[in-house]
Amino acid sequence: MSMEMQLEHMPHSCALQMQAMYTTLKKAEKKAADYLINHAKGVNRLSIQEFALEAGCSEATVVRLSKKLGYEGFPELKRDFAAYENSSEIHEYGNILDNDAPLDVMRKVFEASVQGLVDTLNMLDHDSYTRALQSLIGSQRILFCGLGDAGAVAMEAHLRFLRIGVMSLHSADPDTQLILASQLQKHDTVVAISHSGRSRQIMDVVKVAKDRGATVILLTNFPVSPLSKKSDIILQTAVFSKNITGEIMSKRITALCIIESLYINFMLHAKGSFAETLRVANETIAINKL
Known part of the structure; x- marks a missing residue:
C-alpha cells in the first residue's frame, strides 16, 4: 500500500x-x-x-x-x-464522539476547519507558493481542473480569474478537460486540484498538459502521490481526515484559501490593470441581483 x-x-x-x-x-x-x-x-x-x-x-x-x-x-x-x-470514532472527524451534543459537534466541525487552515498556513512551502504565483502571472492561459468537490474549487478559481479578464479555462467534463489541456502551450499553466493526488482523470489531464509544455501546479494534501510526481509545483494543504478519501469540508476550504490568496496577489502584481475589467464584470452581473 x-x-x-x-x-x-x-x-x-x-x-x-x-x-x-x-x-x-x-x-x-x-x-x-x-x-x-x-x-x-x-x-x-x-x-x-x-x-x-x-x-x-x-x-x-x-x-x-x-x-x-x-x-x-x-x-x-x-x-x-x-x-x-484505540479510538472508536466511525466518521471522518476523529475528535467527534457518538454521544457528543449537537452544539459540540458544530463546534468541532468549525474547529477542524480552523485547524486545517492554521496547519496549512504553517506548512505551505514559501518558495513553492512564490513559484506558483510567478507561473500564474506569466501565463497566457490558465486551466483549472478538478473532479467532484475538487471541481467546485476549480470552478471558483476559474470564475475569479475570468472575472478580471484572464484567459481562464475550466470544464467539469473529463473529456473536455483533456481537449483544453491538448490546446495548451509552453507559457500556459494548469492548476490541478486533488486532495489525494490520485485522481486518474486529473492525471490524464496533467500528462497531456505536460506533453504540450505547460507548467503544472498541484494543490494536494499528499505531496508523495502519483500526481505529485508529474507536477512542477506542489502547494500542500494540511488537512487531516481518518480516511484519505474522507469528505470533510476543511479539505476544500484550505484549497479555496490558497486559490484566493494567489488571486489577490495576482491582482496586486497587476497594479490596477484589471480594475476596469473587474468593475465592468461586476456591473454586468448586477442585473441578476434583486
Missing part, C-alpha cells in the same frame, strides 16, 4: 510532519519512517529494540526520527499511536 494511503493510520500531527519532511530524511531515517508508515497499527506494541531490528536501522535512528516527528522520544510516539489506534 502506498505512503499516502497508510498515513490515515497515523495520528494527526505525526501524519502532517511525515508528509512535510519525508523527502528530506536520510537513508537510515527513511528506513525507520517507511516501517512506521507501513506498520502504524502495531508500532505501539514494539520496544525500540524490536522496532529498530524490524526497520533495519539503529535505535539512535528511531529516536532521531521520533524527535523529528515532534515527540520527545520513542515512548511518547508509542503512546500517541496507541491512543489513536
Whole structure:
C-alpha cells in the first residue's frame, strides 16, 4: 500500500510532519519512517529494540526520527499511536464522539476547519507558493481542473480569474478537460486540484498538459502521490481526515484559501490593470441581483 494511503493510520500531527519532511530524511531515517508508515497499527506494541531490528536501522535512528516527528522520544510516539489506534470514532472527524451534543459537534466541525487552515498556513512551502504565483502571472492561459468537490474549487478559481479578464479555462467534463489541456502551450499553466493526488482523470489531464509544455501546479494534501510526481509545483494543504478519501469540508476550504490568496496577489502584481475589467464584470452581473 502506498505512503499516502497508510498515513490515515497515523495520528494527526505525526501524519502532517511525515508528509512535510519525508523527502528530506536520510537513508537510515527513511528506513525507520517507511516501517512506521507501513506498520502504524502495531508500532505501539514494539520496544525500540524490536522496532529498530524490524526497520533495519539503529535505535539512535528511531529516536532521531521520533524527535523529528515532534515527540520527545520513542515512548511518547508509542503512546500517541496507541491512543489513536484505540479510538472508536466511525466518521471522518476523529475528535467527534457518538454521544457528543449537537452544539459540540458544530463546534468541532468549525474547529477542524480552523485547524486545517492554521496547519496549512504553517506548512505551505514559501518558495513553492512564490513559484506558483510567478507561473500564474506569466501565463497566457490558465486551466483549472478538478473532479467532484475538487471541481467546485476549480470552478471558483476559474470564475475569479475570468472575472478580471484572464484567459481562464475550466470544464467539469473529463473529456473536455483533456481537449483544453491538448490546446495548451509552453507559457500556459494548469492548476490541478486533488486532495489525494490520485485522481486518474486529473492525471490524464496533467500528462497531456505536460506533453504540450505547460507548467503544472498541484494543490494536494499528499505531496508523495502519483500526481505529485508529474507536477512542477506542489502547494500542500494540511488537512487531516481518518480516511484519505474522507469528505470533510476543511479539505476544500484550505484549497479555496490558497486559490484566493494567489488571486489577490495576482491582482496586486497587476497594479490596477484589471480594475476596469473587474468593475465592468461586476456591473454586468448586477442585473441578476434583486
